[in-house]
Amino acid sequence: MEKNELVSLVEAERASRRPVQVRVCTASACLASRSREVAGRLRSAAGRAGMVDRVDVREVGCLRLCSAGPLVKVEPEGVLYERVGVEQADSIVGAIGGGRAEARIGDPSGPFFARQLPMVLENSGVVEPERIESYLAAGGYGQLDRVLRELTPEEVVEAITRSGLRGRGGAGYPSGLKWATVAKMPPGRKFVICNADEGDPGAFMDRSVLESDPQRVLEGMAIAGYAVGAEQGYVYLRGEHPLTIHRLRLAIDQARRLGVLGSGIFDSRFNFRIDLRIGAGAYVCGEETALMASIEGRRGTPQPRPPYPAQSGLWGSPTLINNVETLANIPAILREGAERFARIGTASSKGTKVFALAGNVCRSGLVEVPMGTSLRTIVEEIGGGAPEGRSIKAVQTGGPSGGCIPASQLDTPVDYESLKALGSIMGSGGMIVMDDRADMVDVARYFMEFCRDESCGKCIPCRAGTVQLHRMLVRIRDGQATRDELHRLERLCEMVKHASLCGLGQAAPSPVLSTLRFFREEYESRLTGG
Amino acid sequence: MSVHTLRIDEKDVSARAGQTILEAASENGISIPTLCHLEGLSNVGACRLCLVEVAVVGGGTRLAAACVTAAAEEMVIQTDTDRLREYRKMIVELLFAERNHVCSVCVANNHCELQEMAVSQGVDHVRYDYLEPRCDVDLSHPRFGLDHNRCILCTRCVRACDEVEGAHTWDVSGRGTLSRVVTDLNAPWGASETCTSCGKCVMACPTGALFHQSSTVSEMIHERTRLSFLVDAREKKQWHA
Amino acid sequence: MNAPTKAVGQDEAGSGSHPSGDDRFARIDEAMRRHRFEQDALIEVLHAAQEHFGYLRADLLQYIAHGLKLPPSRVHGVATFYHLFTLTPRGKHTCVVCTGTACYVRGVERLLAAIESETGAVPGRTTPDGRITLEVARCVGACGIAPVVVFDGNAEGSQTAESALDRIRKWNDHGEE
Numbered sequence: 034m035e036k037n038e039l040v041s042l043v044e045a046e047r048a049s050r051r052p053v054q055v056r057v058c059t060a061s062a063c064l065a066s067r068s069r070e071v072a073g074r075l076r077s078a079a080g081r082a083g084m085v086d087r088v089d090v091r092e093v094g095c096l097r098l099c100s101a102g103p104l105v106k107v108e109p110e111g112v113l114y115e116r117v118g119v120e121q122a123d124s125i126v127g128a129i130g131g132g133r134a135e136a137r138i139g140d141p142s143g144p145f146f147a148r149q150l151p152m153v154l155e156n157s158g159v160v161e162p163e164r165i166e167s168y169l170a171a172g173g174y175g176q177l178d179r180v181l182r183e184l185t186p187e188e189v190v191e192a193i194t195r196s197g198l199r200g201r202g203g204a205g206y207p208s209g210l211k212w213a214t215v216a217k218m219p220p221g222r223k224f225v226i227c228n229a230d231e232g233d234p235g236a237f238m239d240r241s242v243l244e245s246d247p248q249r250v251l252e253g254m255a256i257a258g259y260a261v262g263a264e265q266g267y268v269y270l271r272g273e274h275p276l277t278i279h280r281l282r283l284a285i286d287q288a289r290r291l292g293v294l295g296s297g298i299f300d301s302r303f304n305f306r307i308d309l310r311i312g313a314g315a316y317v318c319g320e321e322t323a324l325m326a327s328i329e330g331r332r333g334t335p336q337p338r339p340p341y342p343a344q345s346g347l348w349g350s351p352t353l354i355n356n357v358e359t360l361a362n363i364p365a366i367l368r369e370g371a372e373r374f375a376r377i378g379t380a381s382s383k384g385t386k387v388f389a390l391a392g393n394v395c396r397s398g399l400v401e402v403p404m405g406t407s408l409r410t411i412v413e414e415i416g417g418g419a420p421e422g423r424s425i426k427a428v429q430t431g432g433p434s435g436g437c438i439p440a441s442q443l444d445t446p447v448d449y450e451s452l453k454a455l456g457s458i459m460g461s462g463g464m465i466v467m468d469d470r471a472d473m474v475d476v477a478r479y480f481m482e483f484c485r486d487e488s489c490g491k492c493i494p495c496r497a498g499t500v501q502l503h504r505m506l507v508r509i510r511d512g513q514a515t516r517d518e519l520h521r522l523e524r525l526c527e528m529v530k531h532a533s534l535c536g537l538g539q540a541a542p543s544p545v546l547s548t549l550r551f552f553r554e555e556y557e558s559r560l561t562g563g
Numbered sequence: 564m565s566v567h568t569l570r571i572d573e574k575d576v577s578a579r580a581g582q583t584i585l586e587a588a589s590e591n592g593i594s595i596p597t598l599c600h601l602e603g604l605s606n607v608g609a610c611r612l613c614l615v616e617v618a619v620v621g622g623g624t625r626l627a628a629a630c631v632t633a634a635a636e637e638m639v640i641q642t643d644t645d646r647l648r649e650y651r652k653m654i655v656e657l658l659f660a661e662r663n664h665v666c667s668v669c670v671a672n673n674h675c676e677l678q679e680m681a682v683s684q685g686v687d688h689v690r691y692d693y694l695e696p697r698c699d700v701d702l703s704h705p706r707f708g709l710d711h712n713r714c715i716l717c718t719r720c721v722r723a724c725d726e727v728e729g730a731h732t733w734d735v736s737g738r739g740t741l742s743r744v745v746t747d748l749n750a751p752w753g754a755s756e757t758c759t760s761c762g763k764c765v766m767a768c769p770t771g772a773l774f775h776q777s778s779t780v781s782e783m784i785h786e787r788t789r790l791s792f793l794v795d796a797r798e799k800k801q802w803h804a
Numbered sequence: 805m806n807a808p809t810k811a812v813g814q815d816e817a818g819s820g821s822h823p824s825g826d827d828r829f830a831r832i833d834e835a836m837r838r839h840r841f842e843q844d845a846l847i848e849v850l851h852a853a854q855e856h857f858g859y860l861r862a863d864l865l866q867y868i869a870h871g872l873k874l875p876p877s878r879v880h881g882v883a884t885f886y887h888l889f890t891l892t893p894r895g896k897h898t899c900v901v902c903t904g905t906a907c908y909v910r911g912v913e914r915l916l917a918a919i920e921s922e923t924g925a926v927p928g929r930t931t932p933d934g935r936i937t938l939e940v941a942r943c944v945g946a947c948g949i950a951p952v953v954v955f956d957g958n959a960e961g962s963q964t965a966e967s968a969l970d971r972i973r974k975w976n977d978h979g980e981e
């Protein structure tokens with residue numbers, strides 16, 4: 034499609050908007066509470082009320098307060114409805130333009146929303162994930178267009194470096210440095226991979242971003258492709274989530290059809306295509322070398338590094354591999370400017386971070402805050418603390434590779450270094466709140482079971498070590514272990530941590546070590562004499 | 564060809580570009596324990612017994628698997644520290660606990676690399692639970708046998724069959740501790756359509772997991788060196804000249 | 805790239821008749837052709853095969869190995885590495901219990917135990933009568949409404965042992981067709 038055709042498409046999209054927008058969340062959690070039916074009922078209610086030319090019912094992505102879904106937001110009035118039932122549709126439509134609906138009203142200016150800074154999520158709950166026109170009308174692909182016209186690849190890499198962006202996939206590797214490494218490799222076949230595996234078993238940020246604003250990630254990938262000199266991208270997605278697969282597939286098709294992906298993008302000489310690769314259920318495939326093996330159709334077992342993917346990755350070619358959220362940051366960084374981005378956050382961790390807040394917390398959902406926000410702000414103000422008047426005992430971040438942070442440390446700011454100092458990690462953004470009922474030995478056992486089940490089996494420390502560690506944790510939990518056993522547990526943890534081949538094994542002991550550090554008495558008090 | 568100088572166990576050694584720490588060490592008479600490595604096959608870095616301590620700038624050391632880490636200029640390496648000895652011991656114990664290694668009744672008794680490793684690493688007892696998994700024995704092949712009880716999943720058979728014989732009869736199925744080596748679609752070895760009965764996998768196996776059904780045990784020991792001889796001869800085109 | 809809807813090559817008489825007599829093999833052919841018979845496409849082709857056949861029978865794995873010119877052991881190795889592939893038939897109904905962290909914290913393990921004892925199924929297996937396949941998943945992406953159980957593809961939040969057992973009993977009551 035020619036550029037002027039695109040421009041008129043955007044104009045048509047903007048012109049088609051009616052004065053009132055009723056936005057219905059159709060991301061995973063709300064869909065599970067039948068939000069699509071709600072949308073259908075709202076549409077027919079608008080019809081019955083003779084308001085079709087005034088009211089648009091739009092199916093949007095995650096409105097973030099997932100625990101109160103299905104959520105419906107009416108704009109420009111800014112009214113938020115929670116737990117909307119199909120039978121409330123007429124009443125909600127009737128209340129448009131003044132009046133009160135027979136439905137539970139939420140507080141869009143309450144602490145859940147007020148303490149957040151949506152940047153990666155700026156379009157989540159606003160644009161329609163299944164219609165590229167909607168993304169374009171929100172200014173989407175504007176940065177790709179500008180970059181292709183105004184910036185050299187080196188300038189793009191430079192901007193990302195100056196922004197201070199670090200990888201959101203867990204390890205926090207400086208993105209600019211990674212891009213520069215791939216860009217500096219001799220010209221030839223190169224690849225960009227978006228790591229959308231999101232295997233942390235209590236995390237849904239990346240999936241929500243893709244379900245809510247898939248085009249944004251594709252735009253980020255295309256910009257990355259231009260910057261490093263790649264013409265082919267892959268999104269590696271979990272096979273477990275049909276909705277995400279469906280939306281991304283649709284998004285890629287639409288982008289291709291409009292020519293914002295493909296050859297000669299925006300009348301430039303830049304070509305970029307994106308293909309989807311669907312995983313088949315293996316946590317270890319989030320590890321970059323295993324992920325690439327999986328894209329190549331093999332067993333997802335990790336390879337020793339070096340060589341790093343940036344030097345020799347997919348089919349031996351230099352490969353840039355970034356997390357979903359990392360890539361979703363790119364359009365915003367280029368639009369706002371690296372310097373403005375770098376002003377958000379802390380000295381070492383720039384920008385915002387998206388968390389999937391869940392567990393024993395009153396309000397759970399998607400949360401995006403500036404780096405440096407304290408855990409307390411997130412779990413107590415945004416999340417509203419533990420339900421049923423209970424108290425918070427610990428917050429788990431980083432999933433099976435992370436740790437449990439005790440309530441006494443809730444004033445810790447979220448940044449890569451502070452969380453690491455507490456024996457946890459930022460991780461990709463799963464944040465699980467545990468209340469005073471949590472049994473920390475069992476929590477360690479839970480994560481060890483996960484690692485045991487997900488170990489690829491290639492190296493001995495992880496394959497055989499996690500099995501033994503799990504058995505020891507069961508015995509300690511059940512009060513059948515001696516002090517000797519606890520020592521054995523600690524020594525085996527050390528070995529598995531240092532001797533395993535990949536990050537899965539190396540981090541598998543983390544939940545044990547962090548609970549031992551902060552909740553040691555829960556272990557000690559259960560030991561038997563022996 | 565560029566040459567690196569490095570220190571291994573307080574000894575100055577030189578290594579050609581592209582050589583691994585393991586190769587540099589062994590050329591200089593320093594032996595590092597290995598199990599998944601076999602001369603002539605690709606390296607996978609899986610058993611972790613060859614871990615060595617490499618000094619890092621600014622103090623401290625990091626662990627690196629000698630079989631897959633390139634020797635580099637000015638590296639300072641320790642191959643036999645207390646910490647490494649302890650880790651190796653634990654790894655060997657984990658292997659003994661994982662399957663059913665009853666050496667006294669094993670065809671490879673006294674000719675088993677795992678058993679030798681236990682002796683050289685001073686493993687006199689196992690601190691972990693014996694998992695005692697139920698494992699099959701496959702005697703369907705007319706000449707060879709497979710006993711999963713003795714398999715340590717080193718994948719030397721997989722690589723020998725794929726990289727040397729070119730048959731790719733073996734692969735690993737499942738994952739984690741439930742992994743098993745399989746022939747073809749997990750059919751009995753004797754029914755395999757790809758196996759040429761060349762015996763290279765048997766030569767490559769470090770334990771009694773793969774064996775000659777008829778043979779006496781003592782044959783097994785030369786066989787492993789024969790495999791690397793074969794590869795060497797092929798690479799240097801000794802048979803074609 | 806759009807997959808050709810009509811088969812290209814020597815396919816006779818439109819779609820339909822596959823030499824094996826089972827048209828579903830044509831779907832596998834289509835998937836292989838879409839990927840130009842590249843060996844890297846193994847996982848994609850296995851997905852397609854499982855979608856059309858429900859599970860990966862040995863003859864399918866053999867067929868795919870031939871089609872992509874891959875060693876059979878490699879096909880078997882890949883098919884057994886990934887949780888989503890199953891080499892045994894599934895039951896009439898599937899019940900997937902989320903054992904992700906949010907659901908764990910909200911007590912899903914008790915719920916799972918209740919389902920196990922009610923149905924006699926263990927995760928990853930199908931009941932002997934072939935009626936129900938019980939599975940566990942590590943986070944189905946609806947943590948906000950944990951604990952979550954997916955009944956025949958429909959995710960249901962805020963489950964209790966009672967509500968889950970109710971659903972399952974309904975299958976058993978109406979399951980005679």
Ligand SMILES: Cc1cc2nc3c(=O)[nH]c(=O)nc-3n(C[C@H](O)[C@H](O)[C@H](O)COP(=O)(O)O)c2cc1C
Pocket residue numbers: 199200201202203204205206208228229230231232233316317318319320321322354355356357359360461535536537
């Ligand atoms: C066991 C394991 C699982 C991982 N899972 C993920 C994942 O699900 N998503 C992700 O982005 N990164 C994951 N990673 C990190 C990736 O290997 C890689 O570092 C990351 O995708 C790089 O992207 P970034 O620089 O943008 O963070 C995982 C690493 C390990 C060791």
Ligand code: SF4
Pocket residue numbers: 317334335487488489490491492493495496533534535536537538539
């Ligand atoms: S650490 Fe675990 S997952 Fe990683 S290579 Fe070793 S066995 Fe596989």
Ligand code: SF4
Pocket residue numbers: 723724728730731732733757758759760761762763764765
């Ligand atoms: S005998 Fe030869 S062909 Fe047969 S499995 Fe062993 S190595 Fe492969």
Ligand code: SF4
Pocket residue numbers: 713714715716717718719720721744767768769770772773
């Ligand atoms: S059969 Fe022998 S060579 Fe093959 S993986 Fe097992 S121990 Fe290693």
Ligand code: FES
Pocket residue numbers: 058059060061062063064094095096097098099100102103104398399
């Ligand atoms: S899924 Fe609807 S608010 Fe998150």
Ligand code: FES
Pocket residue numbers: 596597598599600607608609610611612613614628629630631
């Ligand atoms: S010999 Fe190096 S890891 Fe096994």
Ligand code: FES
Pocket residue numbers: 234235236902903904905906907908942943944945946947948950951952
């Ligand atoms: S942990 Fe169950 S839905 Fe996420």
